[in-house]
Amino acid sequence: MAVGKEIRVKIASVQNTQKITRAMEMVATSKMRKAQDRMKATRPYAEKMRKVISHVAHAHSEYRHPFFTAREVKRVGIIVVSTDRGLCGGLNSNLFRLMVQHMKRWQAANVEFDVCTIGRKGLQFFQRVGGNVLGQVSRVGDQPHLDDLIGTVKIMLDAYIDGRIDQLFIASNDFVNSMTQKAELEQLLPLKPSEDSTIAHHWDYIYEPESKEVVDQLLARYIESLVYQRVIENIACEQAARMVAMKSASDNAGKLIKELQLIYNKARQAAITQELAEIVGGAAAV
Amino acid sequence: MSTIHVDIVSAEREIFSGEAEAVFAPAVLGEVGIMPGHAAMLTQLRPGEVRIQLKGGEQQAFYVSGGMLEVQPKMLTVLSDTALRAHDLDEAAVLKAKQDAEEAIKDRSGKVDFAKAQAELAELAAQLQTIQRLRRRGGG
Numbered sequence: 063m064a065v066g067k068e069i070r071v072k073i074a075s076v077q078n079t080q081k082i083t084r085a086m087e088m089v090a091t092s093k094m095r096k097a098q099d100r101m102k103a104t105r106p107y108a109e110k111m112r113k114v115i116s117h118v119a120h121a122h123s124e125y126r127h128p129f130f131t132a133r134e135v136k137r138v139g140i141i142v143v144s145t146d147r148g149l150c151g152g153l154n155s156n157l158f159r160l161m162v163q164h165m166k167r168w169q170a171a172n173v174e175f176d177v178c179t180i181g182r183k184g185l186q187f188f189q190r191v192g193g194n195v196l197g198q199v200s201r202v203g204d205q206p207h208l209d210d211l212i213g214t215v216k217i218m219l220d221a222y223i224d225g226r227i228d229q230l231f232i233a234s235n236d237f238v239n240s241m242t243q244k245a246e247l248e249q250l251l252p253l254k255p256s257e258d259s260t261i262a263h264h265w266d267y268i269y270e271p272e273s274k275e276v277v278d279q280l281l282a283r284y285i286e287s288l289v290y291q292r293v294i295e296n297i298a299c300e301q302a303a304r305m306v307a308m309k310s311a312s313d314n315a316g317k318l319i320k321e322l323q324l325i326y327n328k329a330r331q332a333a334i335t336q337e338l339a340e341i342v343g344g345a346a347a348v
Numbered sequence: 349m350s351t352i353h354v355d356i357v358s359a360e361r362e363i364f365s366g367e368a369e370a371v372f373a374p375a376v377l378g379e380v381g382i383m384p385g386h387a388a389m390l391t392q393l394r395p396g397e398v399r400i401q402l403k404g405g406e407q408q409a410f411y412v413s414g415g416m417l418e419v420q421p422k423m424l425t426v427l428s429d430t431a432l433r434a435h436d437l438d439e440a441a442v443l444k445a446k447q448d449a450e451e452a453i454k455d456r457s458g459k460v461d462f463a464k465a466q467a468e469l470a471e472l473a474a475q476l477q478t479i480q481r482l483r484r485r486g487g488g
Contacts, residue, residue, distance in 0.1 A: 104359060104360060107359045110357050114416075114418045169462075191460055191461045195449045208429075209430065216438055270389065271377055276416070279416065280416055286359070287359045310479075310483060
């Protein structure tokens with residue numbers, strides 16, 4: 063029967079799309095779980111690090127690191143963590159909207175800013191709108207390693223130590239749960255002093271080799287680990303957002319198929335009725 | 349014999365956590381042996397083997413590619429690096445990140461075009477809203 067060939071083709075095409083979105087949904091679900099596991103795995107390091115740093119901050123060291131001293135803010139640095147790929151709902155655009163708000167606020171206060179981007183979407187955003195991008199890394203994949211980020215983070219740390227920036231922020235998504243991700247801008251430098259004041263008595267570490275060298279290295283590692291954590295968390299966010307987006311896409315495709323099927327059935331019915339009417343009409347004429 | 353609590357962690361995962369009688373680690377100025385009650389110490393590690401003597405004398409060894417060692421009288425933390433780190437390597441990474449950015453962004457005016465940014469974001473928001481409206485209509 064020649065009726066509704068276009069509709070049948072259309073249905074088949076939507077079905078194919080639905081297959082893809084369903085597959086993407088399932089892939090995102092499983093990747094999200096893995097990313098969440100990795101998120102948990104990175105926590106002990108950062109916690110231990112934080113403990114050591116609060117010890118260092120309380121130990122009466124002769125050397126005070128610039129990361130602990132706040133300066134007048136003339137220029138800030140931002141590390142923007144975004145995804146490499148799209149099709150993840152409003153995840154990146156929410157983040158960029160937050161960034162633009164803050165950037166306008168800084169501009170109003172005559173504070174300039176430098177940017178480092180992690181992830182392709184962030185880079186593309188700044189390619190389009192302009193901005194002073196000092197460094198970037200993209201295509202870190204689903205299982206990024208800390209070494210991928212060292213360069214980008216060090217650019218900002220060097221800039222801070224040299225006094226080219228007076229504050230360092232990181233913009234990324236916070237994984238609230240699999241349905242909710244929240245764009246956040248967090249201050250990395252200067253480090254906020256911890257409230258833990260249990261260790262009050264006078265003591266200090268034995269440093270090997272020099273307190274300056276050791277503390278420098280420790281703090282750089284600390285910031286790196288914070289950025290790394292954020293990157294991992296952002297990946298979990300990406301997968302969660304993609305999962306939700308693909309689920310709704312699959313649902314929509316299902317609805318579309320239903321509607322098309324209905325139209326197709328109606329057209330087929332109409333064709334049959336018409337054919338019958340013609341036969342009956344023909345028979346009556348004989 | 350008393351014991352000391354040992355944690356070995358890297359940025360990517362937790363490697364070891366437990367009690368030990370003694371720990372031997374490759375510090376930059378030479379290998380150190382830590383027993384329970386050691387004075388507080390903070391040192392850098394070279395790439396090498398961290399050996400842990402568990403209760404009962406059994407030994408366990410972990411390779412670290414450098415990192416930090418923190419010692420408190422009752423606990424010891426090894427913050428292990430996940431990769432070989434050296435000043436030159438770090439500088440190379442910086443250079444690479446910079447070059448990548450320079451290649452990606454040819455027009456380095458350094459000024460953010462806010463009008464463009466906001467127009468773009470508004471468009472994205474509108475798209476998302478439309479999708480949501482379509483969904484609601486379809487679902488109702």
